[in-house]
Amino acid sequence: MVDVVVVGLGPAGIVAAHVLASAGLSVVAAQARADAGGRAALVSPAPTVRTHDAEEALPHLSPQAGRDEIGGSKLLAAPQAYRLDEWSLRGRSTADRCGGALPTDADLVDWPIGLDDLAPWYDLVERAMAVGARPPTPWTDRMSRAARSLGWEPFAAPAAASKDASGLLDDSGVEIMPATVTALLRGSTGAITGVEYVDALEVTRTLACRAVVVAASVIPTVRLLLLSDITAAGKVGRWFMSHNSFVVHGDFPGVDLGRRDAGPASAVAVAEFEGGGFDHTGLGFLGGSILQAAMTGPWTDDRVPGAAAGLDPATTNGAEPEAWVRANHASIGTVWAQPDQLPRWDNAIDLDPVHRDAAGRPVARVTFALADDDARRWEFLSERAAQWLRESGARTTWRPPLAAQPLGTHLYGGARMGDSPETSVVDSFGRFHDVPGLVIVGSSTFPTTGGRGPVETIEALSWRSATQLVEDLR
Numbered sequence: 001m002v003d004v005v006v007v008g009l010g011p012a013g014i015v016a017a018h019v020l021a022s023a024g025l026s027v028v029a030a031q032a033r034a035d036a037g038g039r040a041a042l043v044s045p046a047p048t049v050r051t052h053d054a055e056e057a058l059p060h061l062s063p064q065a066g067r068d069e070i071g072g073s074k075l076l077a078a079p080q081a082y083r084l085d086e087w088s089l090r091g092r093s094t095a096d097r098c099g100g101a102l103p104t105d106a107d108l109v110d111w112p113i114g115l116d117d118l119a120p121w122y123d124l125v126e127r128a129m130a131v132g133a134r135p136p137t138p139w140t141d142r143m144s145r146a147a148r149s150l151g152w153e154p155f156a157a158p159a160a161a162s163k164d165a166s167g168l169l170d171d172s173g174v175e176i177m178p179a180t181v182t183a184l185l186r187g188s189t190g191a192i193t194g195v196e197y198v199d200a201l202e203v204t205r206t207l208a209c210r211a212v213v214v215a216a217s218v219i220p221t222v223r224l225l226l227l228s229d230i231t232a233a234g235k236v237g238r239w240f241m242s243h244n245s246f247v248v249h250g251d252f253p254g255v256d257l258g259r260r261d262a263g264p265a266s267a268v269a270v271a272e273f274e275g276g277g278f279d280h281t282g283l284g285f286l287g288g289s290i291l292q293a294a295m296t297g298p299w300t301d302d303r304v305p306g307a308a309a310g311l312d313p314a315t316t317n318g319a320e321p322e323a324w325v326r327a328n329h330a331s332i333g334t335v336w337a338q339p340d341q342l343p344r345w346d347n348a349i350d351l352d353p354v355h356r357d358a359a360g361r362p363v364a365r366v367t368f369a370l371a372d373d374d375a376r377r378w379e380f381l382s383e384r385a386a387q388w389l390r391e392s393g394a395r396t397t398w399r400p401p402l403a404a405q406p407l408g409t410h411l412y413g414g415a416r417m418g419d420s421p422e423t424s425v426v427d428s429f430g431r432f433h434d435v436p437g438l439v440i441v442g443s444s445t446f447p448t449t450g451g452r453g454p455v456e457t458i459e460a461l462s463w464r465s466a467t468q469l470v471e472d473l474r
């Protein structure tokens, strides 16, 4: 018997394991092993996807973007490290003040905690991850000048010093177990008693514990709960959200923008078009996004088709778009956004009744569609991004068409946090309302997305949840 099993060692699990073990608890952290694709067959088999309940869900070509190893998906990240803004936590109660229309099918709620509650945990994370701004580049300087001339207030995006937070585990006493947790075990009272897992030799075993912290990221967390028959009366898997990140490109003929100089962590951002930052009257949507300009590295072959999507033949003088992008890549600059998406009951994750993984267990089924307000938010924000690029000297701008991203890089929901068991799955500490000993950390608990990256908030909430669990287990 150990005190706590932590499921998953991405940023959420690393922080939780560090805090729990540092407090003297015995902690075993199970981490699945990636296959050649960076994802583990039993944890992240490709889900099936459909747009609504009446549609047949089809297997997606690949798993969600991410990594199954110590460090998790943050190993692929910039890693930008943002605090959320006040609107993201108070979107429901401030909707009227923003002048925005709340769609009748959206279920927007305030978080049960505010930025004041999160601030000390953000402070701890920023110290531990050495968060700060990267030096400016010629491109970010150019875009800063353009933003100021539009009357906006540009700022350098905060970034963690390293993608790899696993240093927090050094000398912590956490026992790392290469294993995939396949079920959460409960006793006759319904409380957690242990986990079932498949070890490195593919033998199924069990481990007894007093509490489990599930830090498996959104889709694997929901799947593990449902495979363990933990449903919170049908609420597990609901209010699933995704950042439908989008880009707008601009060309600066004859200017070498220095694409090779820096990665996406060296970004300049503006927050004027985030949820609480502007009057939404008549716009038909709530929320928004920060807009960011960064050099996202050289144009690798796989990125060319995306950059060429939406290019007008008038811009390329009739040249084939992909060939034109290859020839002009040094003078193409990009602004990108991570727009809010409102929570909806019908956007959900459940277990697929047909499709199974290598061990014969149901894969996750994702039901996800964009709504009219998503399209209006995209129209509005992409015009502001284009305006920013034009102000900085772009001859012309273009954007790929809006497309739903059910398996994007930033996913949210499925185990919503709130004060009431009637309308949420976990409390503000990630404690499951009706399963003693079960704590969920990660963006599955977020009631809203926010218009910025999630990882620093995931880490801050995990620190807060683990600190509370230490108290609970005393």
Ligand SMILES: Cc1cc2nc3c(=O)[nH]c(=O)nc-3n(C[C@H](O)[C@H](O)[C@H](O)COP(=O)(O)OP(=O)(O)OC[C@H]3O[C@@H](n4cnc5c(N)ncnc54)[C@H](O)[C@@H]3O)c2cc1C
Binding pocket: 007, 008, 009, 010, 011, 012, 013, 030, 031, 032, 033, 040, 043, 065, 066, 067, 068, 069, 070, 071, 072, 073, 074, 075, 076, 077, 078, 079, 080, 081, 082, 179, 180, 181, 182, 215, 216, 217, 218, 220, 221, 224, 409, 410, 411, 441, 442, 443, 452, 453, 454, 455, 456, 458
């Ligand atoms: C390409 C990319 C770029 C990104 N850039 C940014 C950025 O710049 N800024 C930002 O804020 N966010 C960014 N993100 C998002 C961020 O990386 C994720 O939100 C964050 O990593 C989620 O942390 P997590 O610990 O909840 O989950 P993960 O990082 O996904 O880690 C979960 C871990 O749990 C393990 N696991 C799951 N199930 C089991 C199981 N049953 N048994 C054992 N182990 C299990 C997984 O193998 C994995 O290692 C990016 C994501 C991607 C993919």
